[in-house]
Each structure stands twice: as structure tokens, then as C-alpha cells.
Amino acid sequence: MSDRMYPIPFENIIEWIIDEYSRLGTIFGVRKFVHIDSKDKIDLFGEHMEVPFGPAAGPHTQLTQNIIASYVAGCRFFELKTVQTLDGEDLCVNKPCINARDEGYNVEWSTELTVEQALEEYVKAWFILKLLSKEYGFGDENGFIFNMSVGYDFEGISSPKIDAFIEGLKDASSSPIWLQCKEYTLKNINRFKNIDKEFVQNISPNICTSITLSTLHGCPPEEIERIASYLLEEKHLNTFVKCNPTLLGYDYARKTLDEMGYDYLVFDDFHFKDDLQYEDAVPMIKRLLQMATKNNLTFGVKLTNTFPVKIAHDELPGEEMYMSGRSLYPLSIALAYKLAESFNGNLKISYSGGADAYNIDKIAEAGIWPITIATTLLKNGGYERCIQLADKLRNLNPDNYARISPSAIKELKENAVIDPYYRKPIKPLHNNKINKKVPLVDCFISPCKLGCPINQEIPTYINLMGKGKYKDALKVIIDRNPLPFITGTICSHPCTTKCTRNFYEEYIKIRDVKLEAAKAAYNDIMNELSSPITKSHTKVAVIGGGPAGLAAGYFLGRCGMNVTIFEKRKSLGGIVKHVIPEFRISSDSIQKDIELIKKMGIEVKLDHEQNNIEELKEKGYKYILLAVGAWNPVNLRLENGNPIDALDFLENIKNGNKEYELGKDVVVIGGGNTAMDTARAAKRVEGVNNVYLIYRRTKKYMPADEEELLLATEDGVIIKELLSPAKFKKGKLCCEEMKLGEIDNSGRRKPIKTGNIVNIHADSIISAIGQNTDTCLFQSNGIKVENNNVIVNEETCESNIENVYVVGDALRGPSTVVESIADSIKSSLSIMDKENIKDKGFGTYFNKQNMEDAYVKKGTIEKFDDIKNESKRCLECNMVCETCVDVCPNRANISITVPGKSMSQIIHIDSLCNECGNCEVFCPYDSAPYKDKFTLFNTEKDFLESKNQGFYMCNNNGSECRIRLNDEILKIDLNNDHNTLPADIKNIITTVNEKYSFLMR
Template sequence: MGDRMTPIPFKDLMEWIIEEYKNHGKIFGVNKFYKKQDDKVLEIFGEKIETPFGPAAGPHTQLAQNIITAYVCGCRFFELKTVQTLDGEDLPVSKPCIKAEDEGYNVEWSTELRVEEAYEEYVKAWVILKLLSKELNLGSDDGFVFNMSVGYDFKGISSSKIDNFILGLKDVSNSSIWKECMEYTLRNLDKFNNIDKDYVSNISPKVSSSITLSTLHGCPSQEIERIAEYLIKEKGLNTYIKCNPTLLGYDFARKTLDAMGYDYISFDDHHFKNDLQYEDAVPMFKRLETLAEENGLSFGVKLTNTFPVYIKNNELPGEEMYMSGKSLYLLTIALASKLSKDFDGQLKISYSGGADAFNIEDIFETGIWPITMATTLLKIGGYKRCVQIAEKLRKLDYSNKVFIDNEKLMGLKEKSLKDIHHLKDIKPRGSRKINSKVPLVDCFIASCEKGCPINQDIPEYISLVEEGKHLEALKVIVEKNPLPFITGTICSHACMSKCTRNFSDESVHIRNIKLQAAEKGYESLMREMKETPKSNVKAAIIGGGTTGIAAAYFLAREGINVTIFEKRSSLGGIVSHVIPEFRIPSERIHKDIELLQSLGVEVKLNSEQKSIDDLKRQGYKYILVAIGAWKPGKLELEGEKVINAIEFLEKLKSKNPALNLGKNVVVVGGGNTAMDAARAAKRTPGVENVYLVYRRTKRYMPAHEEELKLALEDGVEFKELLSPIKYSQGILNCEVMKLGEPDESGRRMPVPQGKWVEVPADLVISAVGEKIEEKLFIENNIDIDNQGRAVVDKNTLETSVERVYAAGDGLYGPSTVVDGIAQAAKFARAVVLEEMHRDLNINVQKSLKNIDNIENKRGVLEMGYLGEREVGRCLQCSTVCEACVDVCPNRANLSIKVKGNKMHQIIHVDRMCNECGNCETFCPYSSAPYREKFTLFSTEGDFQDSKNDGFIVVNKHEFIVKVRLEDKVLEVKLKENHTMLPKDIENILWTVMKDYSYVI
């Protein structure tokens, strides 16, 4: 196994396509095709183009199968991957070379094939597109355009190697690969339904009449102009010059990226100083425009090349990588606007820089086209994303697209500054990966479930809601989650951070769907709720917050007699008494409490239990301490007294007494409680300004991103990098900070700057972290740590006192509701195991969903909560994952349907992989599928060189294969009955040999 791809011969490509389409309705794994439905076309380089977009020069135009897959999904403009004299094994490409988790990065530059091999790939692709357009009625046989791309200096581009490539693609009729393609097709006309000899004979051998010039950073303007003149005058090519974003200048690029949240991207000004300068570029482009016109050709610019940045955190090997995708979008639009203005809208611009389904219409409507893309196709959905893009473009007006509308382009530039599709999230996105290795078989997994502390069966209840079965969905939820209304409203939704759609657009709004199930299924559920017969075993729970409620629910359902002792006048803890009504209405909290009470749990309000021994004397065998974190954190501040956030919110919610906050309120802190306090203050009559003061920036605040955004939307003004020192006479004095090196938590340390800022403050609210009231633990001889938290057995949560347990905020400090539910379940599980010698009764029936329906959703991008239609955005990853299939540009990971197994299985095709690493980025496991999935090898040498579990076909006709499993190599004959292989592996081998033999 190496990091080099092996091109597939034309015959094998055609037989793969024909057999896969005939037997499975797919082409290279794609089952979603775009078929042209009208006669609308544009013209470029004297050629027709049906949809003016396609893959940029890069991983999606390196191999024939890549171009073919892009075509069937709707692409009609193909910027072929750049060729240069340094090629093949002589070209050093560090691996992995791609990382496209959010914005994109790569360390590659031109094709990894030999130039001669690249030439053959493009010819094969050209012919196959001609055949498929007719055979499958996908569009006109002359409705697509191939655009060459070459680099990087005059010497190389004028060399015989590149000259043969250019002339060869201008007319391929004398090439051996052209003859091979024609001969095979004519010999196999019986395999087609809509293709005859005349059609094949009339396929044009003129593959490309245009070229895009790519030069290295630092290439002098004279060299660039010399190459362009050569391509126009000597080679007669319509010529585009690829421009670098460095034309905008360092200050503009740095300021823009910082403003859009990309302040962590590291680069300096050396490329900006050494690259082509704007004042040199404009007159050069005008001269070349005139030259092209004199030669009856087109001239334009390609905007933009990728952006060079430094590698800081081992994102990819090396010292420098190239940035692309959404972070490049505004820079590219800004450069387009600047250039187009200087050319009065008459400069032809080919676009590439963060284009995707969200902005494709805006770009095209300015008059900029063709539009190419790479980063978006490297994400979940992959090539299938092109179908949606093609359909969007088809609905637009193709007329009057000769000149660029500078006014629209300027408007798009302004819009882009605030467009959420291109802004970076405020806080770093959490990893989707789970801490386990991808299995060889049945690797499909819903990462949302693994991200949830209680492993809620999320795809299951979402599919039930989609079917309108809200009661059934709610039953699934309450098996593990007795607080569906509270978690459906204010859950921290760790599940959503793991959702696969984060790599497409945004997470499914799982929490909203849970609430939808709760609201629509609640009354029916309550009619079915019955009290479980109780045993003589009694359990006491000290604390009636959400953790205590959950623990009581689980025990009562199992038949344990439970009593909750709550010192306040109602259950619900922090959620009921502190969290503002605008965040969670009291009615929803009451419904969860009613669900608990339906099980016959005894609740003693206004009852503060301080003695564990007293409870034991009353016959309580098991005791859970589930007290909240109500003790105020200490804000080190000189001067006047401040109010604690918990106290403030509790008083505000109780409205007794009414608070007069003044005009200016300052909240000190950066957690969720600080956001609640700030938003609540903002809603209070008389308050004009609410300032949130924090020592670091928003990126390093502990609050969840959602809470930060809601505070900003409510008008809370964030005062970042300020450390409060003194509060006196309506002024909060703060020292200015700057971010230094990261501390142990990974957050950058605030460093004092010796400068001071005054913030007006009629009231200062301290939200610097609530603490545990450890007094109860101390008085009852329960061991605590140096932070006052109970010391417990991590498996059972039992404290140092026998059969006394601790959970919730009193265990780990302020935590989330769902974390408390997880701890409540752990406690209940320990009790049930000891008393009943079994696990908790949790009954959720899993079922696999319709795979075809799920696959059709992939690649469709949508953002914004869709209400009742939101359920349709769920990709049901527990049935279909296939992330590694989607994101592989080369189609090296295949999904196969194995007889007797409802789940599709994944095999990796070694010869099609160049170890770019993209599948590793998107696999939900902590694994690299190209190294760890069951691999099909093509040669004995490849098999021997690899450590992958996998196989090679020794004799296709006699079904003899050589298999490696866990470092053991076996040669088996599949026709024989044997027990040498695991049955699931044997089934995969049979399936490949019989149903997918075209991949061998």
C-alpha cells in the first residue's frame, strides 16, 4: 500500500460504470444524478455550457472517475488539475495533504500523476462524459467544457512535456488513448441503449481550447505576462491567469479575517510583498486583454488561488499550508469587486473561493462565472452537493451575463461581512470523534448518541417524530431521560456538537425535536403512566433539583420507595428558581415534575435534611445527596459590594422585592450564568446598557456558543480583555489585558498591560463561578476533595459513607442538566444492581431506516430551524454513515450491500487512494478508514506492502482469495465450505466477487 493512485484503464472504467449502474443504480457510489431539463445554455470560449460551475483544479479533477462523478451530479465546467514538469514520484507531496473539517487546508499543488498519465485521465473522462450524456440523457453532448491548468514558470510551461500536453488536449485524435477509447466503445455498442456507431464517430477530439495559468508565489509580473503572451499567441488558447489573494494587501487580509473570526490563522506579509502587486496587475491584465482580442481569443482572471498560511498545531505536515473554503470567500469577493470596478465590469472572471450552495446564486447573479469549487465537495455529501447547486443555477436567468454588475458585486461584498455561512464560530468547534477504533464491519454510528451523556436514542426518536408518532417518540426519550421538557428547552445539547450535519451546514436542532415530541406526546403518555408496585426498600434524596428528580424517577420506576427532601417550597432547583422565565417557562418545568409524581414519589418540601444518620434511623437504606451549587463564587474586587448572579436571578425571578438596577449594569464573568444574568438585566425596565466584562475574548469564555450569541442578539455589549479591579461611585475600573500563551486548560492566559478603562456601572453582578456548599458533607463525615466536592466511587457514585451517594453539582461543581441525569442513572443503577441483581429496565427497540431515503438527503444543505420539517434534516447515521464514502475525491471507499445484512458495509479500494487523509477527518471514529477498513488490493506487491486487514483476488473465476486478518494471512477458496474466516468477512468477500466484481 502506497500513497500513489493507479489510473484505471478505459475498459475497466466503462465496465465499472455500466455494471454498477445496471445492478445498483449508481455511478461510482453516487445514486443522485442531475438531468438537464431545458435548453438554457451559456457560451464560453466558443463552447456551450449547461450549468456554469464545476470542480476547481484540485483533488476532484485529478482522476477520470472524479470528473465523471462530478458530471453526473451536475457539473459542466471542469478545471483540470494543474500539470507541471515536476510530476509523478518526483513530486514530493506530504501526506496527509488535505484537512477540510471547516475552512479548508492543503499542502498539495499539482497532479500527483505523470503528465502523460494525467493527459490520459482527461481524455478518458472526456469520452465517457460524451457517452453518459447521451446514454443516460443527462444533458447535451456538447454542454460541458474542459479547462486546462498549467504551472508554474515559463521554462516548464514551454517545455516539450507540457507542450505535448497542451497540443494533445487541443486535439486528441492522434493519441493512442483516444484510439483505445474509440475502439473499445465501437466494439461494445451492444452494452448501450442510446449510442450507435455514428454518434461515437462524431465525438469531438477537441477536448480543450482554454487554459488557466497558475504561478508560484513570488513569480515576477514580467514572467507572468510572458507566459500568458505565449499561451495566447503561440498556443492559441483562451487564457485565464490565476490570481492570489495577496493582491489585496496584508493589512486588508489580516483585518478582514480577524473581523470574521479567523484571527487564529497565522501568516505574515512576506508573500504580500513578493507576489504580483495590484498596481502592476491592472495594466498587465489590460495589455493581455487587448492581445487576446487581437487574436480572437478570450482573456480573464481566475479568482482566487489558495491563501498560504503557517502551520501551528500540526494540522498538516510541513511549515506552510494553503487555506481555502469559507474563510477565503470574502477575500475573493473583495478582490473581484476591486478588479471589476477598475475594468468597468468587462473583465472576465472565473471564480473559486468558498463557493457552495449558500452563495452560488449570489455569485452568479453578479455576472461572475464559471464558478469552481473544491472545499465544499470535500465535506459530508461530497459530489452529491453539486445536484443542489445545479438545480439552483438552473432556476436563474442566463441572459445578460456578459458583463459584471459592479453594484451587485459591491452589495455582495458588504453582505459577506455578516453572512453566517462564512463567519467562524465564536468558540472552537468540538471534535465529532468518539474514542474508539472503526470496526471492520457494521461501522455505522450516530455520533450524536455518543456525545450525549445519557446516550439518548436520538435517531430513533427523530424518525418516530418524522412519522408523526409523537407518543412513541416520547416513550423512547423518557426511557433514559425523565426531564423531556427541561432538556427539550435548555439542554446544553452536546449531541448537536457531534451531529454529522455540522460538516454540511449546521447541526440538526435535536433539542427542538425533543421538545416537539414532549409537547405533542405528553398528554397521551400521562394517560398511560402507572405507578410501579413498590418494594419495602426505601431511598432518600436530599435535593429536589433536576438531578434529584431524575434519580427519584429511575428508582420509582424500578419499584423502590423514594422520598425527595427539598428545602425550598417547590422542586426544580436552579432551573425553577434561578433560570429566567424567558429561557424556560415554568409550565414546562411543572410538566416534568408531574411526570415524576405520576410514579408515586413522595416529596417533602420546605424540608432541609442535614443529618444522614437521622434518615437512616427512619429506614432509608440508600441516600443520595443531590444538592446544587448555590454558594457564590468570590470576585476579588476593591470598593463597593456587588451582587452574586445566582442571588440576582433568584430575586429577579421571584419579583420579591422588585429590583431597581439603574441604567448601567455590568456582569463580570463569561459562563452560562453570566449570560443569563446579562440577558435578564437587559430585559429589566430602566436598564439602558448591559456590559459583560471578561479577562479573555469570547472565544475563551466557558459559556456555550448558543448562549453567547443569544446575549449578543439581546444587545449585551461585550467588554473583552478587561480585568475588573475596583468598583466605586458608579464606575468599574478595569485593567486592559492581552492574550498570552495557553495555560493548562488550553486557554490563552490574560496578561496585564498596565492600562486602565472605566466602565459605567450602577450595579455590578458577579458571575465568576458558583461553588458547592460543602457543610453538609463535612457534618456527615463524607470525604471531600480540596474543592469541597464529595469523593465517590466513579462507577457507583458511593461516598466514603456506606450506601450514601452524591450526584449533580455537589459532585462535580456546576454542571448541566443532562450530566445530572447521567449521574442520577448511575446512582439508580447501583441501587438496582445491589437490590435486584440486574440493570435498569430500559427498553428501546432499534430499527434500521430506509437507506435510499436517507441517501437522497445527503448533500442537500439547509440552515435555520425548519419547525416541524426539521426532522427531515436528520441523516440517520445509525443506519447510514458513509462519511468516508462521501468525502473521498477518488471514490476509494465503497459502500456495498451485503446479502443478509441490512446495513451497507464499507470496503477500501487501495489502488484508488492517495492517502490524502480526508476520510480520517470526517470519520466519527478516532480512525483513518484508508488504513483501518477492510481493503481490496490489486497486486500482490500492494498487499505485501500494507498492514491493512484486507484481501487480494488470486483467481477470480475459481473464487480464490488471499486474506489478511489481524496480521494472519490465509488463502481460501470461497466455493468450499470452510470455517477459516469470520462469517461477516466471508459474506463481504462473496458480495464483492459476485455483485461488485467490476471493482476487482
């Protein structure tokens, strides 16, 4: 396997398209097509395009199939990938070279093909788009525009190699590839239904009448003007000159990005000083405009080139990378406004820089077009994101295209810096990976389900809610989660960190849907639930009536076990009931979950502390679950003063102590959810004016959920970052200022003391830096404890004492409700297994879902106000994943339908892959599909040089092949039923041979 992809010959592409379309109804994996029959086309350079957008000069315009996929999904303007004299094997690109997980980064700056190959790819693409427009009715054969892109200096652009490229695209009629395309099509005209010889003969060989000039950073203004003049006067090409965001100046760029949350981007003022300066750019552009007018040509600028930043956090290999996407938008649109103002709206602006579904229509309405896109196409949905963009543009008023509106651009500029979509969230995007390697077959998963500690059937109940089947949805939920109100309100929802929708707009509101199901169907479910008729004589004692104890009681009670919960307080619910403020979760909601659990016939003994395991055994309890909470505070070390413990404070408030004496100024120390609850509760205490929350790192590294942090801020809590408390004396909390150092073992930047002291006035201090479990209970009962941690079997939560289990906070220390439920499931299943009891729950729910409905949602940005509509956004990854297919620009990952398999299988096409690494970024597994999926090789040499598991067909009859499985190479005759090949692998190879032969070239 190498990082070089091979262009597909013209005849093979035609065969591929015809076969794939006739058999599957798709073209290069694109399932949804855009057909444009409008007579309203936009004129540019004397050419026409049906909608003024398409892929930027980048990964989506490097190969013929990339351009085809863009076209059938709605693109009509193609900025071809930049060529330069350094090409092919001489061009060294660090791999992987793309990371588009949030904002985009890349280190590839021009085509990785030779210039001659690039020319052939663009000629093939042009010719094929003409055929497709007519054959499949995608639009007018003259409804799209190709725009070539060249770099990087005058010597290279005027060289024979690049000159041949330019002239070859201006008129391809004498080129061998043009003649080959024409000859093959005419010889195989019978393969087409709507194309005749006359149509083929009349296809124009004049592929490009325009060019975009891309120069390197640091190119002098006189060099840029010299090249542009050459392109206008000698090459007679309509010309765009790419401009860099560095024209805005270092101070503007740094300030803007810092204020928008991109302060982690590392760059200095070098490029800003070394690049073209604005005061030189304006007069240069004016001269070039005059030159273009003189030559009856169009001149404009292309905004913007990508923004150079240092590789500081191992985003990609190398030292410098180029930033794009939503973080580039505020800079690009600011530069557009600056130039629009300087030229009074009379400068043509071609745009790229964070254009996507959120802004593309607004950019066009402001008179800026054509618009090219890249980063958005590198995310889930891939090329099919173009469909929504085409819909947004195809119905715009043509008057918008007449002239640039500086006032409209100004509004876009001002909105860009405050719009939450463009601002970086306080907390970075969570790791989307699950801790598993992608399997060769059956790799489809629901990342949300696997991200959930209890493996909840999330897509199933979201789908049921969308159908209005609320009771069925709640049944799915309580199968593994008997606390739907509690988890529907305060769950930490780790499932959402894995949700594929994070790469569209925002995660599915899974927690809210759960709560909606609980509210809608609670009464119906309660009327149906009942204690098992047959009860086991085996007794189980659960010590602790918090979430872990309640869940264990539910699961064991449901299967007929004789369960008693011992709770030392006067009511069940644990920390959730006694500590978490009413404004976060109501007591009524908690009680509903408690009543649901009681339906399983469990016995509850309140105000009944139980600490002796042997005593319980003597009373006939065979199994004992310790589910006590973590109530012991972590001591805050201050030189003076005794801070109030957060749990004591919150419990007092929850119990109605409204006379709490805190004073006017309160300081809460900590950064977790408990700290947020404490600060918000303190803010509600009568007499309190100011509540300060201090933390030794920044908000970004606080363990609290971002939503809890934002709620605290909305309540008026004042966040003080980078402060470490030292002593409290005479109404002043003395803190040392900190700064952030290198990343530590926790994955956060380590706080480092600066020596600077800050005093904060405080009438009282509340410590919310954490709680511990009291291990005395375990040690006194002989349960093994090491370093204050209870030692249990990780699979069952069973301790060193047989039939004694430890779950929830008792095991983990302060943990989440859903983690506590997960422990209860493990321990309950262990007990059931010992008792040879089959539980009525923990089933697999088969909800009829339509795979085509899942495909329809791919590529569409969508948000709803009504929680019940979240099913329309859920991508149903339990039915369809294909993320690696979506995000591959080259179509090197292919989805195939294999007989006997309900879900599609993924194979990797070695010859189309340049190891850009984008599929590794987005794959929900901790894997790289381009290395780890079963691979089709087109040559024996490629097969032998690779380490990928995969196959190569040795002969034309489709029976003999060489296969690598694990580290073993096999030679197999597929017609021999006695071979030792695994059935799944054999089926994939056979399917490729029989139904996807077009993949083999």
C-alpha cells in the first residue's frame, strides 16, 4: 500500500458509472441527485452555470470521480486542484494530510498527480459531465464551469510544463486524452439512451476560460501582479487572484480568533509581515482591473487562501498546516467586507473560507459568488451535503448576483463573530472514538449506544418517539434504565459525545427525548408494571437507596429475587434526592422513578443503617450489594479558615434551611457539576450579592458539563479562572495566580504557579472539590481495599468476599447516575447467572426501521425546536453508518450489499487512496479504515507491498484470488467449496466479482 492513487482510465469510469447506476441507482456512492431544469442560469466569463457553487481547489477536485460525485450532488462550479511544476513523485506531502474533525486542517497544497495526469483528469471529468448531463438529465450540458488553478511563481507558471497544462485546458481538442474520450464514446454510443453521435461531436473542447492564481506566502506584490498580467494579457484568461487572510493584519486576526475561542491556534506575525500588504494590494488590484477591462476579461479576487498555523498539538505531521472551515469564515468575510468597501462593491469576489449550509445563501445574496467549499464536504454526509447547498442557491433572486453589497457583507462580518456556530465552544469537541478496533466485516454500530455505560438502545427509542409510540419507547428505555426521570434530567449523557450528528450541527438531544418519553408514557407503564408472580426464596440485601441501589433493586426484583433495600435516611434517592438542588431536578421526578422501582415488589427499610455483612448473612441474605454513596468531602487545604462542605450546604438548602448565613460575597472552590450546583444554590440564598467560582485551570478544562457551566453563568455566578486558593483570613481569600503548562496525564494542561497573589473578598467559602467513599465500612467487613479503592471483579463488581458486590459511588467514588446503573446491571446479571435465572429484560428490541429513511437524512444540516422531531435528525447508525464512505473524497471506501447481510459491508479500494487520513478522523472506531478494512487490490504488486488484509483477483474468470488474512497469504479458488476461507470473507469477494465487477480495473 502506498500513498499514491491511480487515475481511473476513461473507459473504466464510464463502465463504472453505467454499471453502478443501472444496478444500484447510485453514482460513485452518491444516492441522491440534483436535477436542474431551470432556464435561469448565471453568466460568468461568457459561460453559464446553473448554481454558482462547487468544490474548492482541493481534495474534491483532484480526480475525475471526485468531480463527478460533486456534479451529480448539485455542484456547477469547479475550481480544479492547483498544479505547479513540482509534481507527482517529486512532491512530498506529509501523510496523513487532512484533519477536518472540527475546523479543518491540511498540509496538501497542490495536486499529488503529475501535471500531465492532472490535465487528463480534468479533460475526462469535463467530457463525462457533458455526457451525464444529457444521459441522466442532471441539467443543461452547458450549465457548469471549470476554473483552473495554478501556482506558485512566475517562473513555474510560465514554464513549458504549466503552459502546456493551461493551453490544454483552454483547448483540449488536439490532446490524446480528448481524442480517446471522443473515440471511445462514439464506438460505444449504444451504451447510452439519450446521447447520439451529433451530441458527442459537438462537445466543446474549450474546458477553461478562467484561472485562479494561487501564490505562496511571501510572494512579492510585483511578482503577483506580473503573473496576473501574464494570465490576462498573454493567456487571455479571466483571472482571480487568491488573497490571504494575512491582509487583515496580525493584530486583527489574533484578536478575532482569541475572542472566538480559537486562542489555542499558534501563529506569529511572520506571514503577516512577509505576505502581500493591504496598502500594496489595493493599487495592484486597481491596475489589474483596468488591464482586464482593456482585454474584455473579468478580473477579481479569490477569498481566501487557507490560514497558516503551527502544528502544536499533533493534529498532523510536520511543522505548519493550513486552517480552514468555520474558524476561517470570520476572517474571510471580514476581508471580503474590507475589499468591498475599498472598491465600492465593484470588485468581483470569488469566495471560499468556511462556506457551508449555514451561510452559503447569505454570501450569495450579498453578491459574492462563485462560492467554493471544502471542509464541509470532508465531514459526515460528504458529497451529499451539496444537495442542500444547491437547494439554497437555486431559487435565489438573480438580482442578487448583479453587484456586491458592502452593507450586506458588513452584516455577515458582524454576525460571524457572535454567532455560536462559528465560535469555539468552551469545551472542545469530545473524542468520538469508541475503544475498539474496526472489524473486517459487520462494522456498523451505534456510537451513542456504545458510548452509553448501559448500552441503551438509543436509536430504537428515538425512532419510536418519532412515530408517536411513547409507551414502546419507554419500555425500551426502562429495560436497562429504571431511572428515566433522573437520567432524563441530570444524566451526564456520554452517549452524545459519540453522536455522529456532532459533525453536522449538534448532537441528538438524547437525554431530552428520554425525559419526554418518561413524561408521556409514565402512567401507562405504571398501569402495566407489576411484581413477578413467582418469587425466588433467595434473599438479596442492598445497602444504600441511591441510584445504584435502586437500579439493583429493580433488576433483581424484576427477575423475581427477594430484595430488601436498607437506607439509613428517611427516604430513598441518595445524593440525587438529598443534595442536588430542586432547580435542577424536582423531588416529584425523583419520586416517580422510585415508585417505578417499587413496582418490582422490593422491600424498603428506611431509617435503617446496616453496616455488618455477617449479620445480614445470618439473617438469610445470600447476596449483599453495597451501594453506599460517596459523602466524605475532600479536604481543602487552606492556611486559615474552615470552608463549608458543598454537600452539607446543598443538603441543608434542600431540606429548607433558608436562613443560611453566607454573607454578601460567597466563594465556591471547584470546577465540577457539584461546584456549579453549589454556586447556583448560593446565588439563590437571601442576602447573597456575589458568588465567585474559582478554579485553578480555565473553563475549558473544568470537569463540569458545559451546559452546567453556562447555566451557572446565566444565573450570575462569576467565574474566576487560573486561581488556586491559599488562605482565608479577615474576609479575604488569598489566591495564587496560575498559568497553563504542558498537557498532563489527565489530558489537561497542567496549572503552574506564577507567584502572583490575588485577593477576593469573601464572607464565606464553600469547598466543592470532590468527595470520597468512606472505606471503613469495607475494611471492617474484610473487603479488599487498596489505595482507598475497593478491589472488585471488573466484569461482575463482586468483591473478594463471595456473593458480596460493590456498586456505584461506593466502588467508583463520585460517579454519574448512568455509571451506577451500569454497575448494578453487572452485579445483577452475575447474581442471576449464579441462580440460573433468566431475566425478563435486557432484551434486543426489533423496531421496524427503513434503511432508505436513514439514507435520506445523510448530508442534511437540520435542527428542530420540538424534541419529538429529533428522530428526523437521528442518523440511525444502527441501520447505516458508512462514515468512511462519506468522508473519502476519492471514493476509496465503498459500501456493498452482500447477500445474507442485513447491513452494508465496507471494502477499501487501494488504488484510489492517497492516505489522506480523513476516514480515520471520523470513523467511530479507534481505527483507520484505509488500513484496517478489507481491501481490494487492482495489481499484484500493490497487494504484495501492502500489509492490509484484502484480496487480489489473479484471473479474469473471477475464481482465483490471493488473500491476506491476518499475516497469512492464501491462494484461493472461489469455485472450490472445500476451501478454508471464512464464509463472510468469501461472500464479500464473491459479491464484488458478481455485482461490483466495475471496481476491478
